[in-house]
Amino acid sequence: MTEKQPQTRIQRKNTAAILEAALDVFSQYGFRGSTLDQIAQTAGLSKPNLLYYFPSKEAIHTGLLSRLLDTWLDPLREMDPNGDPISELMGYIDRKLEMSRDYPRESRLFANEILQGAPRIMDAIEGELKSLVDEKTTVIRQWQDEGKIAKVHPYHLIFSIWSLTQHYADFDVQVRAVLGPDEVDPFPEAKTYIDTLFTKLLTP
């Protein structure tokens, strides 16, 4: 998948800087709306130097996306089928919200890609992501059959968790604008609200 380990210090530093800059730019403007010059400038490198480390604009984007998906699905992966249903689900929800708080650019990068029809990650979505969701919805269905949580549509439950948590990353500027300039950090209240919402929904 990724390149082999033997990298020089400079290589590691610069590829990291490039991916960091690319995340900034791609997450805001999407693939087609972003330019190499912009990424180069943000990374503090020259454009030809970018292309020394990555063969093309697309390669940078792909590099970002592949790194992203793994960490992105981690919170869901961690949901333990043998744990307490409510705590497991609430734990997943909280981890997902924390990711929106701590990695908003990653969330936006993903959103941008999906908005454009997911041309570069459709495979991963239909494969890796769908498999994981299929697996976890089975667990949820089991919990429901055991009467541990309320019977709601498992797939839409997942969708609602994604949408509610990612909203605070993807629509951050709107959230802040509506809440007004006094509200410094919307996340604490968001957490309380979302916790209430899912507790009421899932308690049998």
Add this chain to the structure above:
Amino acid sequence: MTEKQPQTRIQRKNTAAILEAALDVFSQYGFRGSTLDQIAQTAGLSKPNLLYYFPSKEAIHTGLLSRLLDTWLDPLREMDPNGDPISELMGYIDRKLEMSRDYPRESRLFANEILQGAPRIMDAIEGELKSLVDEKTTVIRQWQDEGKIAKVHPYHLIFSIWSLTQHYADFDVQVRAVLGPDEVDPFPEAKTYIDTLFTKLLTP
């Protein structure tokens, strides 16, 4: 604001075709990722002809956005302070979900604009949109004080309605990919799920 009425048939037809095509393109690729050639081709017109009707790429985009915001806020405007709280809120939620089903491109256009930092509609968001939300959250707070609906954070309640309903437009390809090829239309189940969710949340 908009141009004066006296338009020829051709003008009306072509500006409509351009806005229609531009909605297709802008909603998918965002402002910077879209090209005039693409819009022109989609509209079945030549590029110079586009620029006969609109002075610039930006003007087309602005034209779209200003038309959008009005219709976009209509469902919330319709929420009647004197009606039954639960029915009014559920009605709003249902109307919002219907808009995601019937006007997904508009939803994506909006999402794209927000993702990019809302450079072209920040004014409207801080003004028109915020005012309306402020007004309606006041109503919600009143309903809560009267014990008609559960006490949850009014602003985050609005955010959650937006995020849940718009998710089915903005992340449509992901939703369909995860649900698999059998599921033709996710909206009926989505409606049922969302109705359940907010009923449980709002019932005191």
Add this chain to the structure above:
DNA sequence: CGTGTTCCTGACCAAATGGTCAAACTTGGC
């Protein structure tokens, strides 16, 4: 210190992009 490897850059290229314009073509109303 020397030398092979890695890293970086300025100059360059072809294609794409937003936009202009004069000239040609349609259209509508008399």
Add this chain to the structure above:
DNA sequence: GCCAAGTTTGACCATTTGGTCAGGAACACG
């Protein structure tokens, strides 16, 4: 059927964009 107004277009332009390349600079390491 005429003509002024409205409409369309091909040719053109400056700038931007993704990408190349030859050569120079910095580095690693014996």
